[in-house]
Amino acid sequence: MATATPEAVEARIVEALASFGPDADQVTREATFEELDIDSLDLVELAQIVEDDYGVELKGDDMKSLRTVGDAIDLVVARAQ
């Protein structure tokens, strides 16, 4: 299980999102998933990555509330505490 520091979580989530298609330099905290063309299937995979790496479970309602990359990072950091 990886260490869930805010910096590590941000790096991992940015890496994961970039692997789904957008350029890495577009994946900023303020970027919305819509702007990055990240869809619900991508978010399902992101949830699995987060669970595998940090043991954090993100359910359907959690995913629905996420709009930006920062939202995802902050939620994972909070749940990993």
Next chain:
Amino acid sequence: MPEQREGAALVTGASRGLGEAIAKRVAADGWAVGVGYESNAEKAAAVVREIEDAGGRAVALGGDLAADGVVDSHFRALEDQFGRVLVVVNCAGVNRDNLSPQIDDEDWAKVIDTNLTAAFRTSRRAIPPMLRARFGRIVNIASVSALRANPGQSNYAASKAGVIAMSKTIAAEVARRGVTVNVVAPGFIRSDMTDVLDRDMVSMIPARRLGTPEEVASVVGFLISDDAGYVTGATLPVDGGISA
């Protein structure tokens, strides 16, 4: 025995009949197999032994798939022992046949829960790791009863028709990650239940005979193979032509 595949397969309803034949075929194709069963531990253990004697890998996994926690428990057991579950064959099924006015709520619910809800639950649990692996094979066993009317099976037909619609929908959701979801719809297949079919019924089958569990298993074997990577959302009848 072909090369061992990395990862595991779960076959539900695998202690006898179709499920048993499918489990053996999946194991023969190189997968470590979870032999799912509801209550017959002895038969499931026998299937595991036969697979191992043939050079394969298997473990028996018991429990009611409709009960909370059982699906997750099966997956965790397989993941701990063999790695990600990349193949799921939902074969667990029951029937409570009767004309519709005589089917009570319990018999309706039991058939829907075992045949449809359990298949949904295993698919839901299987998909996220398959997405990460960029590979997955889900095969759901339906029935010719979902394709043409068979009086006395409104609950069974509803559950199997639901399996078909669910499978097509999920297939469209996950296709771009290399995960396929397909249905096999067996007709009258040799078993304890079909031994009582009379000659008139067999004469309605264009092939003029019952199918064998191995014939159904061979279609499953194709659908879980690398060769079937572009087949998804499909329903393949294995029925000697009865739904043609």
